[in-house]
Amino acid sequence: MTAVTQDLTWVPSPLTRRLATGAVLALGAAALVHRPTLVVFAAPFLVALAVWVRETRTATAEVTVDLPTLRTTEQQAVPLETSTDGSAGIGSWRLLLRPGRFVESDGAVLVALGDRATGGWQVTPTRWGWWSAGSVVAVARSERRAWMTETSTPAPELTVYPPATSAARVPAPPHLRSRLGPHVSRVPGAGVEFAGIREYHPGDPTRRVNWLASSRGGSLVINEFAQERMADVVLLIDGVHDLGEPGETTVDRSVRGASSVAQAYLMSADRVGVVAFGSSLRWLAPTTGTRHFYRIVETLLQARQARTYVHPSIDRLPLVALPSGALVVCFSPLVDDLVVQALQALRERAHPVVVVDMLAEHGITVRSADDELALRVWRLTRAATQSSLASIGVRVVPYAEVSGGTLGWLRLGGERTPVGR
Amino acid sequence: MSPRTALLATATAASWTALLTVAVGIGTSPLLAIASGLVSLGVWHRLGGWVSTVPALGCVAMLATGPLTGTAVAASGAAAVLVLVHVVLVDLADDVQGATAAAVVSALRRLVPGAVAALAATLLVGFAAVAGGALPPVEPMLVAAPLLLLAAFLLGLGMATRRAFWGLLVEPAKLSPLTKRYLARAGLRA
Numbered sequence: 001m002t003a004v005t006q007d008l009t010w011v012p013s014p015l016t017r018r019l020a021t022g023a024v025l026a027l028g029a030a031a032l033v034h035r036p037t038l039v040v041f042a043a044p045f046l047v048a049l050a051v052w053v054r055e056t057r058t059a060t061a062e063v064t065v066d067l068p069t070l071r072t073t074e075q076q077a078v079p080l081e082t083s084t085d086g087s088a089g090i091g092s093w094r095l096l097l098r099p100g101r102f103v104e105s106d107g108a109v110l111v112a113l114g115d116r117a118t119g120g121w122q123v124t125p126t127r128w129g130w131w132s133a134g135s136v137v138a139v140a141r142s143e144r145r146a147w148m149t150e151t152s153t154p155a156p157e158l159t160v161y162p163p164a165t166s167a168a169r170v171p172a173p174p175h176l177r178s179r180l181g182p183h184v185s186r187v188p189g190a191g192v193e194f195a196g197i198r199e200y201h202p203g204d205p206t207r208r209v210n211w212l213a214s215s216r217g218g219s220l221v222i223n224e225f226a227q228e229r230m231a232d233v234v235l236l237i238d239g240v241h242d243l244g245e246p247g248e249t250t251v252d253r254s255v256r257g258a259s260s261v262a263q264a265y266l267m268s269a270d271r272v273g274v275v276a277f278g279s280s281l282r283w284l285a286p287t288t289g290t291r292h293f294y295r296i297v298e299t300l301l302q303a304r305q306a307r308t309y310v311h312p313s314i315d316r317l318p319l320v321a322l323p324s325g326a327l328v329v330c331f332s333p334l335v336d337d338l339v340v341q342a343l344q345a346l347r348e349r350a351h352p353v354v355v356v357d358m359l360a361e362h363g364i365t366v367r368s369a370d371d372e373l374a375l376r377v378w379r380l381t382r383a384a385t386q387s388s389l390a391s392i393g394v395r396v397v398p399y400a401e402v403s404g405g406t407l408g409w410l411r412l413g414g415e416r417t418p419v420g421r
Numbered sequence: 422m423s424p425r426t427a428l429l430a431t432a433t434a435a436s437w438t439a440l441l442t443v444a445v446g447i448g449t450s451p452l453l454a455i456a457s458g459l460v461s462l463g464v465w466h467r468l469g470g471w472v473s474t475v476p477a478l479g480c481v482a483m484l485a486t487g488p489l490t491g492t493a494v495a496a497s498g499a500a501a502v503l504v505l506v507h508v509v510l511v512d513l514a515d516d517v518q519g520a521t522a523a524a525v526v527s528a529l530r531r532l533v534p535g536a537v538a539a540l541a542a543t544l545l546v547g548f549a550a551v552a553g554g555a556l557p558p559v560e561p562m563l564v565a566a567p568l569l570l571l572a573a574f575l576l577g578l579g580m581a582t583r584r585a586f587w588g589l590l591v592e593p594a595k596l597s598p599l600t601k602r603y604l605a606r607a608g609l610r611a
Contacts, residue, residue, distance in 0.1 A: 013512075022481075044501045050538075094516060113524040145532070
């Protein structure tokens with residue numbers, strides 16, 4: 001809540017200016033054409049003005065701007081409430097909201113007679129990040145409407161999360177941790193997924209004896225089940241370059257995609273961590289839980305902040321941020337060698353890596369033969385980059401497959417079934 | 422009928438009455454009055470606050486070209502008061518959206534001293550102009566007719582809106598203790 005006591009500076013109101021204009025015009029015309037009728041016409045304007053401008057005006061007013069919900073997601077409207085209290089001496093209020101950057105509102109003007117006014121708007125953020133909801137402009141008129149004053153009060157900052165949608169399917173990680181989880185591993189153990197049969201050993205539970213196979217083979221045989229384990233997933237956001245139109249830049253789309261992938265893995269009880277690989281290196285160690293999702297999103301929101309001249313490098317990451325064998329899902333436009341080198345370093349550490357290509361090719365207009373040649377060279381360069389990544393075992397998929405749900409059908413080796421709803 | 426509609430209707434009636442009063446009072450063609458009146462209808466569509474000054478401009482233009490008679494002085498005074506009412510009501514109509522009738526009436530009451538002073542000043546200056554300029558005598562009905570016309574309009578508007586708005590301008594008279602006792606005995610509420 002922002003409650004500001006504003007010092008009021010009063011100026012003549014539009015009513016005063018109009019009445020003065022009428023009187024001046026009548027008196028001017030009277031002087032030109034020598035008509036006393038015009039002096040009679042100007043008299044009530046001047047006298048009414050003289051009476052109305054002599055009034056006491058309050059020196060301060062309190063304007064309160066409140067955002068009951070400081071956190072929201074893209075395209076989700078939140079209420080913004082405001083109230084004004086000018087004590088005595090104010091006849092009417094007119095309140096309007098000037099929305100901040102990447103924030104939209106219904107644009108309604110609130111009017112209220114009296115020394116107090118209360119109202120609100122619905123503000124809708126259009127882009128994730130930290131944005132000011134705007135400022136509330138309060139225009140007050142004096143009791144006799146001869147004076148007016150205008151104040152501006154800033155609204156609190158709004159934390160806008162990416163859309164809270166979960167990816168339909170995500171790939172099952174090839175390397176699983178030795179902890180209980182949702183993924184069916186190749187290691188036999190306690191589970192519900194049938195894995196095979198083997199000879200009975202003393203100490204095996206008798207309820208696992210496969211009586212049909214035992215009667216045919218002549219010796220006791222028991223059923224084996226696959227162990228169910230959890231996985232570590234690290235989402236790597238490439239923020240070195242931010243390309244595209246505001247609201248649809250590569251970082252914007254990367255954060256949306258990473259958010260949906262993180263939610264999908266967290267819903268299946270996997271551990272998810274984040275590395276914001278951009279102007280500054282930020283990381284969050286993999287953990288499970290719904291609460292961790294909001295920590296992830298807070299880290300993702302910082303992907304666009306704090307520009308530095310320090311080149312990011314995954315060598316500076318601690319082991320807890322990048323556990324061995326963790327699946328790395330990288331959201332990148334693949335336009336910088338730094339990222340390509342980081343992906344190669346990850347493969348050298350035996351991490352399975354999936355790259356989601358954030359650079360969309362649509363909307364390219366070719367106007368000349370030079371443009372055509374440049375486009376061909378650019379496509380060849382990207383194809384060479386993707387080919388070099390594929391040669392070291394990095395899978396590159398377009399961004400549409402994250403939102404379209406086909407990412408889950410990737411086979412990364414070692415997995416049994418894809419994770420998904 | 423919302424307070425804003427009632428205020429704008431009254432303001433429009435006041436401006437048209439003022440323009441026609443000037444046109445009749447100085448005996449000129451009503452074309453300029455009609456044109457100014459039509460332009461002033463823009464206040465209904467929030468075309469801009471300065472549109473409310475168009476009737477004043479029309480009156481000034483007609484008075485500047487009209488004859489100098491006692492009738493013209495009377496028409497000028499009556500029109501000035503009506504144009505003042507027009508400008509004030511249009512200005513107030515911008516801020517009454519969603520307001521209660523009681524709040525609007527309270528806002529109007531604050532403007533009454535200035536309006537009364539303006540009326541008194543008009544009469545004073547008008548009489549001074551007539552007396553000082555030795556102009557022909559003025560028909561009393563010419564001064565009273567526009568104001569009576571506006572009062573009749575307000576009365577009709579109040580009756581049409583079941584006194585929801587303009588009826589509040591007149592405070593109900595207080596009943597005497599004797600009358601209250603009589604009503605209580607008769608089983609009626611005071």
